[in-house]
Amino acid sequence: MIQNYIKIAWRNILKNRGYATINIVGLAIGLACCLLIVIYVQHELSYDKYHVNKDRIFRVVHDYKEVGSTEQHQIWGNAPIGEALKADFPEIEKIVQFSGQTSILLKQGENRFQEENVFFMDSTAFDVFSWKILAGNPHTALKNAYSVVLTESTAKKYFGDQNPIGKTIEGGLAAGRADAGLYTVTAVMADVPANSHFTFDALLSMSTFRKGRPDVFEKEGWDYVDFYTYFLTSKEFDPTKFNQKIPDFLKRHIQVHENASSKYGFHLEPMLQAYMHSTADRQPGTTGSFQNLYIFAIIGGFILLIACVNFMNLATSRSMERAKEVGVRKAIGANKSNLILQFMSESLVLVFIGGILAIALVIAFLPFMEAFSGKQFGYSTLLNGTTWTIFFLVTLITGILAASYPALILANFKPIKVLKGTFSNSKGGTLLRRGLVVFQFCLSIALIAGTVIVFSQLNQLQQQDLGFQKAQRLIIDYNFDEKVNNNLEAIKNTLAKDKDVQSVTASRTVPGAFFPNAGTEIMSTDGKMTNFAPSLYEVDIDFIPNMGIKMAAGRAYSRDFPADSAHSLVINESAAKLWGYSNPQDIIGKQFRQWGKEGTVIGVVKDFNYLSLHRKIEPLALRLEPSSSRYLTVNLQNVNQQTIDRMGKLWAELAPHRPFLYSFLDDNFNRQYEADYNFRRLFTAFSSLALFIACLGLLGLVTYTAQQRTKEIGVRKVLGASIYNLVLLLSSDFIRLLVIALCIATPLSWIAMNKWLDNFAYHIEPKWWMFAFAGFSAVLIALVTVSFQTFKAAKANPVDSLRDE
Template identity: 40%
Template sequence: MLQNYIKIAWRNLRKHKFYSFLNIFGLALGLASCLLITLYVVDELSYDKSFDHAERIYRVNSDIRFGGADMKLAVAPDPLAFIMKKDYPQLEAATRLRDKGSFLVRRTNSVNNLKEDQVVFADSTFFEVFSQPLLAGNVSNVLSQPNTMVISERDAVKYFGKENPVGKSLVLDDKETYTVTGVMRNMPAHSHFSNLNMLISMSSLSESREDNWGSHNFNTYFLLRKGTDPQKFEKNFDTIIKNYTGKWVQKIMGASLDQILKSGSYIHYTLIPLTDIHLKSERQAEISANGNIQYVYIFAVVAIFLLVIACVNFMNLATARSSNRAKEVGVRKALGSERSSLISQFLTEAVLLSFIALSLALIIAYLTLPIFNNLANKEIEFPFGSVWFWGICIFTGAFVGVLAGSYPAFFLSAFKPLKVLKNAVATEGKGGYLRNSLVVFQFMISVMLIVGTGVIFRQLNYIQTKTLGFDKDKVLIINDAYVLDKQVNAFKNEILQLPDVQNGTITSYLPTPSSRSDHTFFPVGQMQQDKAINMQFWSVDNDFVSTLDLKMKSGRAFNKDFPSDSTGIIINESAAKILGYADPVGKKIFSQNEKDKKDYTIIGVVKNFHFESLRKNIGALSLILHPSSETMAVRLKGNDVVQTIKQIERVWKSMAPGQPFSYRFMDEDFDNVYRSEQRVGQIFITFAIISIIIGCLGLFGLSAYTAERRTKEIGVRKVLGASVSNIVGLLSRDFIKLVLLAILIGSPIAWYGMNTWLSEFAYHIDMTWWMFAGAGVLAILIALLTVSFQSIKAALMNPVKSLRSE
């Protein structure tokens, strides 16, 4: 019986090649898009799951409000991990990481350095918490001694070739020598540790202090014992804050913790599951740039929409052509076929078509995967060797076939044989209402995707063109200026002599991804906690303000002609507002830590500039005059950038032989902050176009069927004098009404969704009516172009042939 069903289904598909092609290609596009998005979603959801006991590993997050600043940190105080390990038996193991950024690395017998972008200090317990296999070395002691390190398998080959690295040494930044005590397997690609290639023993870090509860610099991870409830365990943080942080606050500020909390300040520690970090954490001091769970949800919904739209096409075309198969149903029923066998026949046709479409979809997805990977910045591969992948494909093919073919099967099998054979069956009743509803649904989704694409690209354009308060164009950033050591100022002076160099500054701090530091300040003589202000604390040189083209609101910038500027400080407008001074210039503020207290005189107020993402409001910022030579920013005139970079490189090599010369541009740094949004926008518009194409395929088929069904009517109208434009308007009118209804339904939904997305940005565009009107006009034009082809073709047909057709 099944073989007979398949044979009849195949004959029917071959007989109606045009409609079969529309169905198969539309369904294949939907399935291919759904497959690519599913691979993306699975890839995003798989982060950090490869570690043993991943479900019991948590990171400590810190939420702090103090001195007018709200901080959401991925780091915790130095002593927290091991105090809690000592006091709470529910904690099986704890470890910390301290990210120190990039280092220049070389072997002891070499003079040429290589740049390692992410080198971290790690506790010896790292391998107790994370089951990262060691290829060489002993897990129990690889990081137990100062000046020891573990390197990845990749770096072992890079620096030592085929030699055994254990026992050999590497020199970092031409200063400290570290002995390699272990080689670990490369970190999993699907981990927020994926870029970690070097772990240095935490005991090598001089800044680590057991009693420093105020400085939050350590990414802290806990491995909880089996059966421990993380939410209940979190309550122990309150005790830690009371017993330890409170004493530290009293010692440094002379105020009790209760007094601090009563003023509206707070400090909270919470746990986040390891497997949630990649998608659900976007905090300061993350080990790596993370993804965004919202984008996963968005793409998952888009995948479902695309699949549903493709299924809608099938249902539309199948029910529209029901009259062509009505006599077949009538004859079969007259010959004794039961309704169940007819349903089976039509479902078999749908499933066969679905599997043909699935086969084509796999080919399309495989061929376009490199393009998709480039868009999404992924390295996704097809899991052809996986049983679950093929199982899901088979299930999807069957499910989509049954889903798409269910309504046509039940609709067609319900025809009464007597009415069908007398040509008295009405195929436009319920089937017509359903088709109209499905067309509305298709274009509703298309309108939503068009609006979403427009909003995303307008927001990105707003980011690119917004006045930032500094000039990011034509600024060259030279990395690792610190290797020049005492020659750094001589290097700067020589660079400034180049004809195409306008200005330059030596600093570790820039308003694009760079170092960050914050301090708490008080007005001199007023060390009350309610007078505290927490702000960014940047060490810069005399040329920082002029190089970045920052604007002064009052006072002045640093000037080498004023020796007193060594104790001067410049604050931004946000800091001035929090301090509450009518005129801050000349006022004194001070900062104090456990070691010393230092007074600063405010010499100027710089206008607010965006030194963090536009997702955040501009916070308080201060600049002090102090050597800090991580990088050098050079403003170019832009006459011959390539030649100028070559000249700068020659100067670098003459002063820092053996050191790699690397650079980047500030505007590229700025763009990288919003790279994920740019990728989302590109992917979004790609799938929006695909959804429109699928919808148009269905509309094209329906318009062709409508024109075919109304052939005689068109002939009569032409004989009576109707023009081509009259006929085209007649055939297009009904479809345009459906598209207009889709616009009315889809626009409010699109507004809500994009308004939610924009709320993530402190600075964003306002959605206006013309954005939705534009999307609606575009949808109408697309529908008109799709329908008009068939309408014009029908309108130009010879009426004599039309009236003779049966």
């Protein structure tokens, strides 16, 4: 019987190639999208799970509470907490600390590269993390000062196919610290897996850092921030009990001043939450978005549902063609279960073919998925047993769900009515099909509206007035080089002589790049010196005018005031409010103390978005300290390759020991939104596919409806109906259904997208026209789909349909 069922199923597919193709293609696209999203979700949820002791690794999250502001949490913190935790808590087996991400110029022979992704790391790193060592001893590789561990790709970049162990590589100053020298390669490790919450290209020994700055590791160094602290716990470790001991730990190690304006604390975070669930600032690497993951999972479900709805719609709408077959089978003894099994078998054959086509589509489009998402999956992902299990279950469940209702409908036909010719489609079946069409296009319209809102929000990011000028700013990164900083004014003046250069400035950071915080005391409104830790920009005298930053009160740094270099400070409006001054003019002339400098506040700049628009503008101090600079910002009148080439030649003359590393400020700043742009590309692609699948199903329904009403169309044409009247007649029912779908989809998509927009401190408000556009687009696309087939039916010769009995 099974063989007979499959044979009949195959004959029906060949007999109705058009409908079978629509069903198979729709299901294949739905299953392919679902599999691609499963691969993406699996990848996002797999971060850091390759570590052997992943469940026992925790990290310290530092908590800072300033008076009058919300509590801030960041991973970046002090060094002494590591040794203190290890000494006080026996349940902590290993502590590993590493510095903030470091940029360092490494040279080996003729090979010279500025490495941006480097950390100073404790020697216990390989006892805690499960990174694979290819050569060298993992337990001693980072023990001695001036030791370096290279990843496999970095080792090949400098040494080719040679064995680098024991060889030396020259390191320049890393972030301005006194750690230049010859580093000995003590180990080579495999490249860090892509599914790690932080990655690197080389590790320098923390003992090198200690040699340059021993003071920050002492008991008094709790205020110096430049380290990440992770630790491995015993198997009996209880995070709840540990958290209860933290207050006593802080009392033992930190002296709290009664008049302190800020409160320090910390809590633990499992490493497995670092990528997807951490909300703390100053992460050692990138973080994911669980909300976006959730959205993609929902979209995958939507697409699969739309494909299933297509299947059910087409199967039930064609039930009349199978009615006599069912009647005959029942009359000769077939029972209900036999018929259900037969029609389920036919449906599962279609699903099986669709599944094979889906796999082919995934193999073909996986590279595009990688490009869209910014992730590296590789074809090896398809060999994952979990992926195949999920795909098999999804395909099987899809086939059963999509086939069950049509099979039950067909199996319930009454043979007497069918064979007498008195059987007809029920009103319930018609209502069901209409309801499914509404459901399909409700999802499609919601996805279109979501796409419009995502595009609008990301366009807003591009067009938002940031409070500074980022266009045509060439950034030259010389990584705190002392020779450059010692000759800064001469270099600036030489670059400024170029015909396309309007101005040049130097600074430690630029908008969108890393910056530190600085403990700063300013006289508050009550006349007391109050300490906060605003963000810090160390700049030269030309920074504010070069960046086009406007003043809210007072003045910018000026060469006309020599005292500015030692006794003046400029802050932003948010910093003035932090110290209690709602009117920025009122803080001008107030006393300040910051990192060895004392003097008065001379100016307040208007707030500018030096952070991404995901976050509100935070308090900022702009300290005049050109000797701490890392970047030169060249304001260009014309940006072209000739200008860049001239800048490169000038740089080679001015700083021959430094590579010409340049970028543009707008590109650097927009890089903060890379994850958002990837989200937009994926959202748009999957939304388009959902709409395409819905239109496929609509095309099949319209084609079938037109065939069922062939004689009616013929009679109407004979009686004088125009092609326009007939197209309108056949299309109007579907358009009404789309209008209903629009009314349902609008509030649902409005609620969902408002939640997504909450991720941005500065975001658009969804407008009515966005939903109107989504509805109009869906109606237009559906109308084109419907009209093509209805026009074809309306144009047919009525004689052919009326003489056919």
